[in-house]
Amino acid sequence: MLPAQPNQSLIDGVRCLKALSLAGKSLGAVEVSRLLKMESTKAHRLLKTLAHLGLAHQGGNRKFQAGPGLSVLAAQSLFNAPLWHTMREPLQDLQSQLPFEVELGISWEGVVFNFFRSEPELRAKWAMGRMELESATRSGIGLVLLSCLPQEKVEAVFIGRPVPGYPGGLPSLIKTLRESKSRGYAFVPSANSSENFSLAVAQEDKSYAIGLSGAIKEEEVPDLVMLLRHTLHLLRSPHD
Amino acid sequence: MLPAQPNQSLIDGVRCLKALSLAGKSLGAVEVSRLLKMESTKAHRLLKTLAHLGLAHQGGNRKFQAGPGLSVLAAQSLFNAPLWHTMREPLQDLQSQLPFEVELGISWEGVVFNFFRSEPELRAKWAMGRMELESATRSGIGLVLLSCLPQEKVEAVFIGRPVPGYPGGLPSLIKTLRESKSRGYAFVPSANSSENFSLAVAQEDKSYAIGLSGAIKEEEVPDLVMLLRHTLHLLRSPHD
DNA sequence: CTACATAATTGCAGTTATAGCATTATTTCT
DNA sequence: AGAAATAATGCTATAACTGCAATTATGTAG
Numbered sequence: 362m363l364p365a366q367p368n369q370s371l372i373d374g375v376r377c378l379k380a381l382s383l384a385g386k387s388l389g390a391v392e393v394s395r396l397l398k399m400e401s402t403k404a405h406r407l408l409k410t411l412a413h414l415g416l417a418h419q420g421g422n423r424k425f426q427a428g429p430g431l432s433v434l435a436a437q438s439l440f441n442a443p444l445w446h447t448m449r450e451p452l453q454d455l456q457s458q459l460p461f462e463v464e465l466g467i468s469w470e471g472v473v474f475n476f477f478r479s480e481p482e483l484r485a486k487w488a489m490g491r492m493e494l495e496s497a498t499r500s501g502i503g504l505v506l507l508s509c510l511p512q513e514k515v516e517a518v519f520i521g522r523p524v525p526g527y528p529g530g531l532p533s534l535i536k537t538l539r540e541s542k543s544r545g546y547a548f549v550p551s552a553n554s555s556e557n558f559s560l561a562v563a564q565e566d567k568s569y570a571i572g573l574s575g576a577i578k579e580e581e582v583p584d585l586v587m588l589l590r591h592t593l594h595l596l597r598s599p600h601d
Numbered sequence: 602m603l604p605a606q607p608n609q610s611l612i613d614g615v616r617c618l619k620a621l622s623l624a625g626k627s628l629g630a631v632e633v634s635r636l637l638k639m640e641s642t643k644a645h646r647l648l649k650t651l652a653h654l655g656l657a658h659q660g661g662n663r664k665f666q667a668g669p670g671l672s673v674l675a676a677q678s679l680f681n682a683p684l685w686h687t688m689r690e691p692l693q694d695l696q697s698q699l700p701f702e703v704e705l706g707i708s709w710e711g712v713v714f715n716f717f718r719s720e721p722e723l724r725a726k727w728a729m730g731r732m733e734l735e736s737a738t739r740s741g742i743g744l745v746l747l748s749c750l751p752q753e754k755v756e757a758v759f760i761g762r763p764v765p766g767y768p769g770g771l772p773s774l775i776k777t778l779r780e781s782k783s784r785g786y787a788f789v790p791s792a793n794s795s796e797n798f799s800l801a802v803a804q805e806d807k808s809y810a811i812g813l814s815g816a817i818k819e820e821e822v823p824d825l826v827m828l829l830r831h832t833l834h835l836l837r838s839p840h841d
Numbered sequence: 842c843t844a845c846a847t848a849a850t851t852g853c854a855g856t857t858a859t860a861g862c863a864t865t866a867t868t869t870c871t
Numbered sequence: 872a873g874a875a876a877t878a879a880t881g882c883t884a885t886a887a888c889t890g891c892a893a894t895t896a897t898g899t900a901g
Binding site: 604605606609610640641642643646662663 | 879880881887888889890891896897
Binding site: 606608609610629630631632641642645646649663 | 858
């Protein structure tokens with residue numbers, strides 16, 4: 362995964378951008394440099410470059426915040442993706458066949474982003490294109506996708522921070538992930554209700570996963586997994 | 602705006618990312634290098650680095666597509682921003698006072714992203730956090746924000762491509778922008794209906810704008826502009 | 842199935858773009 | 872107003888990047 366000759370400038374630039382995204386307020390170059398343990402001149406120049414690109418915005422007080430380019434780029438990548446156009450029908454079908462909530466999402470750094478989530482009260486039109494984040498450890502989708510990663514990567518994400526939903530910490534998460542990996546799907550109790558469960562299966566190339574939430578009975582699981590796998594097959598675009 | 606010593610690697614890395622976002626399919630390193638007129642080795646290493654960061658994803662066929670990090674980062678930056686928490690009430694108030702559609706959005710490279718858009722049929726709960734893109738030239742919000750940019754920047758965006766909604770091309774857009782700039786707000790016919798207009802005002806630091814759409818009469822404009830300005834004031838967070 | 846064409850990936854050495862120091866300018870705080 | 876912190880930039884050594892060339896892998900056509 363990591364290239365033979367990675368571009369350190371790009372890595373550091375993205376680190377700056379991440380710092381801005383997470384900060385929740387405008388940051389000066391020196392503040393960023395302290396957060397990231399980076400030379401302040403370097404941080405300053407990377408931030409200025411990001412601002413030039415529109416990925417950061419430099420306000421009147423010359424502090425930096427995340428800029429418009431980030432949102433636009435993310436939305437463009439989603440809307441232009443083949444998945445965006447192919448997912449609607451299969452997921453709506455799934456939703457209409459089953460008494461469960463249907464989700465499709467991706468995972469990054471312990472966080473899940475759902476591109477699609479049908480809610481009972483909500484018409485399918487509004488199930489797509491919402492921005493929703495969730496801790497990966499509380500989501501079936503997050504857990505399957507985490508279970509596809511090498512253990513070291515998982516550790517790198519959660520090292521030195523709490524693991525939401527896992528009071529036992531990292532070891533208990535790792536155990537759950539191993540189970541999910543060997544079964545090929547995640548089946549876990551929902552965070553909120555003890556009656557509800559989340560079931561999720563990852564796409565072949567592990568770039569996303571789809572899942573169901575609701576009062577899923579254990580004996581239904583094998584059939585539902587097959588149904589999810591079938592839906593995943595429908596979502597695969599012919600070429601990439 | 603552009604720094605004394607910009608980081609070229611970061612710029613090229615973002616160019617690769619943009620290429621992936623716009624492509625609508627997986628691209629190989631060579632394809633990207635051809636699109637961007639860049640050495641293929643360089644493109645390859647930048648893409649590999651982006652993949653390592655999770656901003657790109659390398660599928661089974663080793664081609665690259667935009668990755669999960671992009672969406673997650675964008676959503677995090679939005680949800681962590683002070684604006685996200687402060688905008689709800691003032692915009693709902695505005696919506697309930699007026700018979701118009703209320704919008705709040707940002708603009709980048711000729712595209713508008715609306716963070717908030719109340720729709721008549723839609724409860725306020727769903728007005729926030731949708732991902733919606735629109736051509737900046739067809740949106741009041743896009744036009745005010747464009748009018749805040751130096752003319753050269755506007756030209757750089759639209760050079761060599763059509764200007765949606767402006768059959769006269771760039772010159773007629775520039776003219777509209779000049780008018781908007783001198784008035785301090787945009788007031789233009791809506792793209793769809795000839796009865797409807799869009800009115801928009803930019804935030805002080807030009808990072809975003811708010812607007813109204815609907816059957817706005819010319820004589821109402823001054824009062825509405827004052828109302829929008831007042832709302833913008835409520836949205837300003839104390840520090841940044 | 843083999844041969845060919847195209848693309849992915851890496852090693853290497855020259856070169857350039859970047860890192861960090863030192864300095865100045867600007868802002869903020871007291 | 873003065874002091875302290877931060878923003879911004881010039882300058883040079885050097886570490887990182889670029890691009891060539893070679894290697895491996897993939898896919899395609901005969």
